[in-house]
Amino acid sequence: MQEAWDACRERGLSLELLGEARGLSTQVRVPDLHRPGLALVGHFYHHHPERIQVFGETEITFLGTRSSDERAEVLNALCADRVPAIVVTRDLAAPTELLDAAKSHDIAVFGTPFDTGTFIRHTTRLLEDLLAPTAVLHGVLVDVFGVGVMITGPSGIGKSECALELVLRGHRLVADDMVELKLRPREGLIGRSMELIKHHMEIRGLGIINVQDLFGVAAVRDQKRLELIVALEHWNPDAYYDRLGSDDEQVRVILGVPVDEARVPVRPGRTLSEIIEVAARNRILKARGVDSAKRFQDRLLEEIRRASPDAPPPTGTPLRESSE
CATH class of the missing domain: 3.40.50.300 (P-loop containing nucleotide triphosphate hydrolases)
Known part of the structure; x- marks a missing residue:
């Protein structure tokens, strides 16, 4: 995660660490990013814990409608899957429960001024480059x-x-x-x-x-x-x-x-x-x-057929000159 963070800053993605410097040694293995969506209401069937989790305006607004205990419960469950990192976009304030859950599971939380779509697009390309063979x-x-x-x-x-x-x-x-x-x-x-x-x-x-x-x-x-x-x-x-x-x-x-x-x-x-x-x-x-x-070879074979109409058609590999 440290390498990805450094690369983001070098390319002007303005990724700043929120809270303590934890989880920077965690390995990022896939270039795709994930918006938790249904995981915030307790449905983890299509959750992708191997991906960096991105919290945009929709996610932060929804969490604001939940009680503190509900936020703490669902965010602890999300962080328990050992996600590589969490990013909050649009310079939105990260809920205290999110920072506490990430701290307890040694997960880095970052903030960026970019909107969610722009951040995901640029970061996905950056991670594809970093993780490419x-x-x-x-x-x-x-x-x-x-x-x-x-x-x-x-x-x-x-x-x-x-x-x-x-x-x-x-x-x-x-x-x-x-x-x-x-x-x-x-x-x-x-x-x-x-x-x-x-x-x-x-x-x-x-x-x-x-x-x-x-x-x-x-x-x-x-x-x-x-x-x-x-x-x-x-x-x-x-x-x-x-x-x-x-x-x-x-x-x-x-x-x-x-x-x-x-x-x-x-x-x-x-x-x-x-x-x-x-x-x-x-x-x-x-x-x-x-x-x-190939055009030359086809023309040459055609001339051979014209010169020797009774000869069987050439078969085998393409014409190849002698090395002698």
Whole structure:
């Protein structure tokens, strides 16, 4: 609960502790918030004690119609379920019985000036972010034509230099070196920088540079959904590299989410920034249902059928070039 409270204050949710600092070590396990409603009249059938309880104007007004003993009874029953925390919205005065019941069960009570709907909306999103499954990967995340592209590869292969070229070509840096990925239910994998190195890059020979200071706010962004991975690797003449674009099995699974991956060999004469731009444009086309590789393959097979009308139709896997 302490981490959630700190995050609320950092994001301007004005969450202030009412009463004693109790229950701040309680774990919040779900992002949803709950308005007690029927629980205040003793019906706990659809009560969700695992959620933070929110008391708005309706709940506080209703409690004001009950006697002190009735309030104490129902609020003690509610707090006995060990709810993570209680929040009173609109800067309403928390009933004494609520504070006493929370104190006896070591539950933190907070107050906020926000109305109930606004507080629940913003806090739910904040908790979804805090509780989301997280992975930290070595690479560089760049927004290229609106596509979140993560450049990966061994140390020293030129990931940051490639990202710097992309920034110079008008694209936007999200994270360099360490990319924090969070799995959000409705958005997918969202990548961002570690806070300490946000907007910074390490360029060998130059050291640490601040991209925002050098190129302006238009050259950076705080986060971006990951849609494509470009894996840089040293050229290996014996390795297989997709030359047709028909290899559908090139994906990397991160936090259970498959992400398209393109393996790009690094060798003299290849302009990696331009290759990544083309990969991003191709990703946009595929998202619109335009698959250039499949179109080419279909045309090629059609020409083969025309040239050999008596030959049986091709079967099996898509055409794949020889590595020799």
